[in-house]
Amino acid sequence: MSTTTTPPQPWADPKPARRAKRRSSPEWTKAFSPRNLADTMLTGYLPILIALIIIVLPLVWMVSSSFKPVNEIVTLTPQLLPQDATTENYVTVDRRIPLMTVLQNSVIVTSVGSIIKVLLAITTAYALVFIRVPGANLIFLGILVALMVPPEVSMLPNFMTIEALGGRNTLWGIILPGLGTAFGTFLLRQHFKSLPKELFEAAELDGAGHFRKLFQIAVPVSLPAISTVSLVTIVNEWNSFLWPLIITDSRDRMTLPVALNQLRSVEDQVSSYGILMAGAVLVIVPMLIIFAMLQRYIVSGLTQGAVK
Amino acid sequence: MKQSTISLSWKGVAAFSVAALAVTACGPDTNGGDAAEEAEDTDWADVEPADSIVFATNHPGGSEDIEADFIDEFTEETGIEVEVITSGANYEETSQWFQTGGGSNADVVVLSDATWFPNYLNDALIPVDDVLEAADIDVSGYVEALYEDYLYEGNHYGVPYARSTPLFYYNVEHYDEAGIDGPPETWEEVAEISQTIVDEDVAQFGYAFPPSDEYPAWGMANLVWGYGGAWSDEWDFSTVSSDETVEALEFAQSGVEDGWANVAATSQTDDFSSGVASQTIQSTGSLGGIMDTADFEVGTAFLPDGPVAEGETPTGGAGLMLASASSPEEQLASAMFVGHMTSAETQARFSEETGYVPSHQDSDMSQVYEETPQFETAVDQLERARVQDFARVFLPGADLELATTLQSLLTSGDDVREEMERVESEFESLYETDLADEIEG
Secondary structure, eight states, X not given: OOTTTSOOOTTSOHHHHHHHHHHHTHHHHGGGSHHHHHHIIIIXXXXXXXXXXXXXXXXXXXXXXXXXOHHHHSSSSOOXXXXXXXXXXXXXXXXXXXXHHHHHHHHHHHXXXXXHXXXXXXXXXXXXXXXXXXXXXXXXXXXXXXXXXXXXXGHHHHHHHHHHTTOTTSHHHHHGGGOOXXXXXXHHHHHHHTSOHHHHHHHHHTTOOHHHIIIIIIHHHTHHHHHHHHHHHHHHHHHOOHHHHHHOOSGGGOOHHHHHXXXXXXXXXXXXXXXXXXXXXHHHHHHHHHHHHHHHHHHHHHHHHHHO | OHHHHHHHHHHHHHHHHHHHHHHHHOOOOOOOOOHHHHHXXXXXXXXXXXXXXXXXXXXXXXXXXXXXXXXXXXXXXXXXXXXXXXXXXXXXXXXXXXXTTGGGTOSEEEEETTTHHHHHHTTOXXXXXXXXXXXXXXXXXXXXXXXXXXXXXXXXXXXXXXXXXXXXXXXXXXXXXXXXXXXXXXXXXXXXXXXXXXXXXXXXXXXXXXXXXXXXXXXXXXXHXXXXXXXXXXXXXXXXXXXXXXXXXHHHHHHHHXXXXXXXXXXXXXXXXXXXXXXEEXXXXXXXXXXXXXXXXXXXXXXXXXXXXXXXXXXEEEEEEEBTTSOHHHHHHHHHHHHHHTSHHHHHHHHHHHOOBOSBTTOOOHHHHXXXXXXXXXXXXXXXXXXXXXXXXXXXXXXXXXXXHHHHHHHHOOOHHHHHHHHHHHHHHHIIIIIHHHHHO
């Protein structure tokens, strides 16, 4: 503070000061040295920027296109922003499909489906790890096999079963076949296995039963993992297309993606781009909100395995 | 110890795999009764129409609102309730839906030129001739070429509903700029005009060919017929690799090689409407969409002539079919409904709304043509309609085979004859595996 105002002392040799200055200057100029700049740019910002463009640009383009009239979408001179913005596409989506009904169906199917799925995954994983069941490994193997079989394979038997049960065009018919979740069980089992045994031994000494151990110890300490499972489940349920398409044909019981599929019409493709974009925005926005809400957990959930 | 756990584990894997395979092996029983015979046995004079029927439709051409109007009118007229089911977004989905679960409760279903025959083979459809007569529907009013598409072994299996033909579209502004007087009449002129457009730098390409998922074998049948070739002659597949067919396809291939034509990336409709290409051939059902999208004046013309034949046009689109699983009462009510949906007056309004050609000869379209004369070309062109080749519409999988081959031929410059000979043998084997027993047996 005072050093800047003090005049230079006659006995002081200016050379070491200059040397010191030269030595200290890299401390802040180093950050701007061409080498460091190139390093940061090439290994840090550039990849991030490219990744961002690849991921975000299509989404931006989709949102922008949903507000464009069709002659601005199919054109040789595309503009990022709509020149003659219109909400006509959204109005058309609303006119052609009962948006509120299908939105409600989607919300019900997604919430009920994911809650049951996650609950089942937590309890199954807990049972596999902490309860001594004969053949637990065999059961786990069965779950792994289920993970390897593509869901399309079970489409037909599922359809026949659900139809025989009277589940066509019902919400429970959409939810029921997907309830067993091999992925969630697998992920949580691996996570539970990594929890310190001492935690549970201590709880046991305090007289805690399985129920308390599960919901007061295992679940709270595994929240990031459970959030990851929840998030993946919610997104899958929300976007689930093939099964709801097969099991519903009445619009009162359709989920959002299936109903939006009905916006496509044969031989009317070129004029429907904007409408499809509007539909896609309507499907994606709720998911973006959920992602934003759970983002903190996802990141910690994903990195958890890495830093252990 | 460790060893035994592993072997036990593998036993588990094996057991589950076997179980999974066993479950997936169970398919539906496809051996239905012979629908044609059953329907012929019905004495329609004793049958009273049912009170309600189920109509499965994909609302072709974005026709949902107008279909609902027609249905209200029908219910008002006859007292028969119609429940509408949206059976998919396109014809393939509708057909899949009908073949799996929907067949059990749909009475009337919309099926396309290429999807009705597999359903016929599954005995899912009844011949409509007798039941239409019983319902007092005069079939002589239908445009003959469109109705005859559903004729197989002496019976008709559908009624023309949302029918289209390919149409020649051109960009009037590009024509003016390049100093071209009018649309081409022959394929030779298409090439000349396209070359001029490219030379004058008016557009990037003069002509856009369809990509594989825009049913190229449908529109390009005109080109092949024009040279005297065909995709097949009834069940004789040798024409697909005949000199004439090869010559026609080599002409198309040279167009792409010489740079006056391209193969559209997504759809030729997009390339044309955006101005990338000045001319294309696309369904009449796309007319409405193209007029909405294009910033320029759109011209329409007949499909071009070839060196051998005048520009014949294949017919396409969808018809209404009656389900064999329905009771005779429902079938009679369905026939009445089908008659209403394809009457002269209904078809005129349907055509105006969607762009499909009216399937009834007496449909009055004069007012529509006054406003949008482009529509008229499609209807006038019906005089040149030709029933499609068996290979494309009846042979399961053949249209796809043609589509992918055409795209690769046009874009890669492979030897046309070699490829088409491969297609021919592919057709033979498809026929042997999928159809021979059904047709000859």
